[in-house]
Amino acid sequence: MADPFPDCEVIGTDLSPTQVNIAPPNVTFEIDDSQSVWTYPENSFDYIHIRGLFDSISDWPRFYKECFTHIQPGGFLEHFEFSVIARAEDGSLTPGNPFTRWSQNAKEAGDKIGKTFEIAEHTKYLIAQAGFIDVVEERFKWPIGPWSSDAKLKELGRWNLLSWEEGMEG
Ligand SMILES: C[S@@+](CC[C@H](N)C(=O)[O-])C[C@H]1O[C@@H](n2cnc3c(N)ncnc32)[C@H](O)[C@@H]1O
Structure with a gap:
């Protein structure tokens, strides 16, 4: 986003200091809890992108409401999320x-700590509930491992397998 739009200001936030050292000059990083009351001015963003916050948010309606309050009219919210409930088309x-x-177990763990792992399944409804209009949901298959005969899915599957292998224990 920062590269094709060099005149825009991009703020990347995370609770942990996971940020990279190299970034375009129009990017800044902030360590911030997205569940706190947002201190940015209302209507101050053109676009908010959320990715991979399953198991991180205890009150999704409130979180989306904060997004709604801080995106200016005509702006966009994009939430890219994935399901941790694995599915197999071959019945395996x-x-x-x-x-x-x-x-x-992951689902139960999320329920116990009050931060659901099952948010991908509910984003469209909850985003609309927060006041956004023209809400569009796109679902993608994301293979785990390089089993697909489709070259793109095979490549995605390789990376996804690495992600699962590194993240599963946690
Ligand atoms: C699955 S990772 C996704 C990281 C990154 N967004 C991405 O898509 O590559 C989840 C991230 O959410 C962060 N996180 C968890 N709770 C958070 C919160 N309340 N506010 C902001 N970030 C949070 C964690 O520190 C972790 O880096």
């Missing part, structure tokens, strides 16, 4: 399968 994820159990 049977109820006793370890991966199926992992998904269930």
Whole structure:
């Protein structure tokens, strides 16, 4: 976003200091809890992009409302989220399968701490509830591992497998 629009100001936020050292000059990073009351002025953003905040937010309606308040009229909210509930089209994820159990355990863990893992499934409804209009949902398959015969999905699957292998234990 910062590269094709060099005149815009981009702010990247995360609760942890995960930010990269190299970024375009119009990017700044802030360590911030997105669940806190937002201190940015109202109507101050043209576009807010959220990615991968499953298991991070305890009150999604309130969070989306903050987005609505801080995006100026005519602006955009984009939420890219993925489901941690693994699915298999070939029926291999049977109820006793370890991966199926992992998904269930993750869901239970999120419910116990009050920060759901199941947000991808509800974003469209909740975003509309916050007041946004023209809400569009696109769903994508995201293979885990390089099993797909489609070259693009195969490549995505390779990266996704790495992501799962590195993140699953946590
Ligand atoms: C799955 S990672 C996604 C990271 C990044 N957004 C991406 O898509 O590559 C989840 C991130 O959410 C951050 N996080 C968790 N709770 C948060 C909160 N309340 N406010 C801001 N960031 C939070 C974590 O520090 C972690 O870096």
